Amino acid sequence: MTGLYSQLYLGVNALAAQRAGLANAGHNIANVNTRGHTRTTVDLAAEQPPLGGVRATGVRGSPDELLARRERLNDATRARAEELQRSFETLESQVATSDQDIVDGVAGLFGGFLRMVSSPADRSLRDSVVQAATDLAETFARAAAATRAAVSDANDRILSYAAEANALAERIAQANRALRPSSDPALHDRRQRAARELAELTGGAARIDPDGQMRFVLDDGTALVHGDRAATFTTTADAALGGNVRLEVVSGNNIRDVTSSVSTGRIGAQLTVRDEAAPQILADLDQLAFDLAREVNTVHQAHAGLDGTTGRLFFAPLSGPTDAAQDLSVDAALLGNADFVAAADPMLGPSDNTGVLQLLDLNDGALAAGGQRTFLEESTTILSQVGLQALQARNDFELAGMQSESLADLRDALSGVSIEDELAHLSEFQRASEATTRFIATVDDLLGTMIREL
Amino acid sequence: MRVTEHRMMQVFTGTLSRARTDIARAGEELSSGARVRRPSDDLAAWTDGTRARIREQLSEAHRGAFNRARDQLVETERQLETMGAQVETALARAVEFANGTYNAIDRQRGAQDIRSLRDRFLDTLNGQGYDGEFLFGGSDRTQAPFDTSGVYVSDAVERSVAVDGPSRQLVTISGGRFTATSGLDIYAALDRFAAALDANDQTAVNTAVQDMQLAVDQVAGVRTDVGIRMNALDDARDARESLELHLAEVQADRLGTDAVQSALDFARGQTALEGARTAIERLMVLFQAR
Numbered sequence: 001m002t003g004l005y006s007q008l009y010l011g012v013n014a015l016a017a018q019r020a021g022l023a024n025a026g027h028n029i030a031n032v033n034t035r036g037h038t039r040t041t042v043d044l045a046a047e048q049p050p051l052g053g054v055r056a057t058g059v060r061g062s063p064d065e066l067l068a069r070r071e072r073l074n075d076a077t078r079a080r081a082e083e084l085q086r087s088f089e090t091l092e093s094q095v096a097t098s099d100q101d102i103v104d105g106v107a108g109l110f111g112g113f114l115r116m117v118s119s120p121a122d123r124s125l126r127d128s129v130v131q132a133a134t135d136l137a138e139t140f141a142r143a144a145a146a147t148r149a150a151v152s153d154a155n156d157r158i159l160s161y162a163a164e165a166n167a168l169a170e171r172i173a174q175a176n177r178a179l180r181p182s183s184d185p186a187l188h189d190r191r192q193r194a195a196r197e198l199a200e201l202t203g204g205a206a207r208i209d210p211d212g213q214m215r216f217v218l219d220d221g222t223a224l225v226h227g228d229r230a231a232t233f234t235t236t237a238d239a240a241l242g243g244n245v246r247l248e249v250v251s252g253n254n255i256r257d258v259t260s261s262v263s264t265g266r267i268g269a270q271l272t273v274r275d276e277a278a279p280q281i282l283a284d285l286d287q288l289a290f291d292l293a294r295e296v297n298t299v300h301q302a303h304a305g306l307d308g309t310t311g312r313l314f315f316a317p318l319s320g321p322t323d324a325a326q327d328l329s330v331d332a333a334l335l336g337n338a339d340f341v342a343a344a345d346p347m348l349g350p351s352d353n354t355g356v357l358q359l360l361d362l363n364d365g366a367l368a369a370g371g372q373r374t375f376l377e378e379s380t381t382i383l384s385q386v387g388l389q390a391l392q393a394r395n396d397f398e399l400a401g402m403q404s405e406s407l408a409d410l411r412d413a414l415s416g417v418s419i420e421d422e423l424a425h426l427s428e429f430q431r432a433s434e435a436t437t438r439f440i441a442t443v444d445d446l447l448g449t450m451i452r453e454l
Numbered sequence: 455m456r457v458t459e460h461r462m463m464q465v466f467t468g469t470l471s472r473a474r475t476d477i478a479r480a481g482e483e484l485s486s487g488a489r490v491r492r493p494s495d496d497l498a499a500w501t502d503g504t505r506a507r508i509r510e511q512l513s514e515a516h517r518g519a520f521n522r523a524r525d526q527l528v529e530t531e532r533q534l535e536t537m538g539a540q541v542e543t544a545l546a547r548a549v550e551f552a553n554g555t556y557n558a559i560d561r562q563r564g565a566q567d568i569r570s571l572r573d574r575f576l577d578t579l580n581g582q583g584y585d586g587e588f589l590f591g592g593s594d595r596t597q598a599p600f601d602t603s604g605v606y607v608s609d610a611v612e613r614s615v616a617v618d619g620p621s622r623q624l625v626t627i628s629g630g631r632f633t634a635t636s637g638l639d640i641y642a643a644l645d646r647f648a649a650a651l652d653a654n655d656q657t658a659v660n661t662a663v664q665d666m667q668l669a670v671d672q673v674a675g676v677r678t679d680v681g682i683r684m685n686a687l688d689d690a691r692d693a694r695e696s697l698e699l700h701l702a703e704v705q706a707d708r709l710g711t712d713a714v715q716s717a718l719d720f721a722r723g724q725t726a727l728e729g730a731r732t733a734i735e736r737l738m739v740l741f742q743a744r
Contacts, residue, residue: 032460110515111511118520349593351591357622413457419459
């Protein structure tokens with residue numbers, strides 16, 4: 001049989017337990033808008049006789065590691081798609097604007113030749129052809145500059161994201177350190193948030209080891225965080241990458257080049273733009289410019305200007321496809337004198353238009369893309385490829401967004417804070433506190449009576 | 455499934471945001487008239503629309519070339535009309551002087567007339583168009599094709615324009631069509647006619663009648679060719695105009711806004727926006743009622 005003092009201690013412990021419940025409900029309500037906060041629950045355990053009563057054994061969070069892993073994967077996919085969409089839509093808006101793009105430029109050149117056919121000696125028509133060629137060269141240069149800017153932007157973003165990733169990796173390592181002696185749910189949440197943000201940047205996977213420590217590993221197996229140690233991303237300008245940065249993970253004396261292995265997340269997206277997509281677009285533009293200049297020059301050199309002279313170039317000579325889009329320009333002699341446009345057969349008079357008819361025929365020949373397409377078709381194909389990549393990224397982003405919504409619904413159902421639920425808990429613990437207080441008062445009364453009467 | 459207030463708010467604000475985006479897009483389409491402005495808006499439509507736009511541009515350039523060439527042919531036809539009248543006059547005079555009633559003095563006066571006609575014929579042969587080109591030049595239309603002695607000094611090249619792909623249409627007439635290479639050297643024939651009248655040579659005058667008939671036929675033949683070429687250009691131009699109409703329709707269909715559809719999308723977006731706003735307001739009321 002327990003005494004009244006024991007009952008008093010029972011009441012005090014019970015009050016402490018109910019107050020822990022009140023505090024927990026208050027904590028959840030206060031954090032209802034905190035991103036990544038998981039609902040906490042107070043664990044109550046009944047004390048065994050002879051003392052009896054209740055004790056708060058601890059506060060427990062409600063994380064779901066499987067769900068968290070799926071969210072991180074989806075975050076990486078969504079972030080990659082978002083970055084690609086932004087980069088390609090920006091590039092598309094600069095290279096595929098109607099009336100000023102390479103398709104219009106090429107069409108303008110052949111349109112000029114077309115008009116010149118009926119009066120090849122007409123000075124104004126010759127000037128129009130030279131102007132159309134100048135405009136074409138400018139559109140190529142603009143497209144090349146925009147593509148190079150996309151490469152440069154991607155490189156800058158990689159630098160910025162690498163620094164962010166380092167800060168996040170360090171935060172996870174610190175949380176791991178702090179969680180060794182503790183199991184604070186708030187620390188867990190903070191670590192999860194950091195892991196999600198890191199996954200958005202780098203892809204990779206976070207795993208909780210049996211000892212409760214989080215390990216973060218990139219897709220190629222490189223560890224960014226192991227226990228309380230965080231590796232570091234370093235960026236070094238590399239001539240082999242055209243002066244762009246090489247991305248390495250440094251951990252102690254180990255250095256690992258991850259430039260070609262990080263493929264998801266924001267960094268992966270920008271590496272794709274910088275090292276694959278934009279260089280391909282630039283290569284296609286360069287090849288098209290080079291092929292066009294070569295074919296036009298070949299026909300032009302075989303025909304005669306108004307002065308009967310052959311052998312003149314229409315476009316300034318290009319040594320090869322490299323930088324051809326940027327370097328394409330009308331030959332200086334032609335710029336200075338449109339009479340040099342070689343429209344005539346060298347054996348005939350200046351009013352002959354055989355040369356310009358042959359220049360016109362270049363429009364119909366499959367002379368671009370290794371003999372697969374006409375110049376106009378290839379121009380259209382290059383621009384549509386940029387658009388296709390923007391469209392694919394947009395669709396991927398929308399899909400990942402829908403999956404995010406679905407996972408958020410699930411997470412909210414499992415571990416989100418419902419104000420109504422917490423208010424109900426508040427009411428429960430409040431009533432229990434009141435009842436416990438009443439019990440303590442009753443025991444106190446009894447004790448008081450005993451003391452007075454005995 | 456358990457749904458928290460926070461999640462409900464997120465869902466409704468997300469719906470509100472999407473409804474705003476849809477309205478903005480529908481409104482932009484309605485006001486600009488363009489549904490597709492870049493490849494990622496609708497790749498297939500953009501490609502079709504761009505191809506149609508470029509073909510239309512090139513077709514307009516084609517028509518420009520046709521119009522120019524046709525103008526030159528119209529001026530050529532005018533010169534030929536004059537030439538036809540001149541050789542008809544020469545034929546009439548030849549028939550007249552083939553009559554044995556005229557004496558030597560009449561014929562000498564006639565010779566002066568024919569020489570004057572011959573000189574006007576030479577001027578017509580060296581006629582220029584509005585752009586300064588010599589209408590009957592060969593591959594060099596920057597210089598007079600006939601010299602002061604009526605000798606043709608250019609070549610037989612006749613210029614052509616591109617009609618469609620590799621197909622070509624001749625659009626100029628070379629002065630060689632009025633020389634012996636095409637039948638009769640008309641200038642020389644007029645000169646011989648004048649000489650025959652000067653010499654009062656009846657036989658030569660009779661020959662001149664045949665020559666002038668040949669000249670009339672030769673000029674008429676060239677006029678027929680010019681007519682055929684003009685018709686061919688007209689047909690090509692009409693085909694281009696019809697093509698351009700079709701290409702404009704393709705562009706409007708692929709790239710342009712369907713006003714009715716955009717208006718419907720706009721109305722739907724408005725409804726969704728109002729619904730989302732109402733839902734949020736109700737939610738706020740529920741939260742406050744607690």
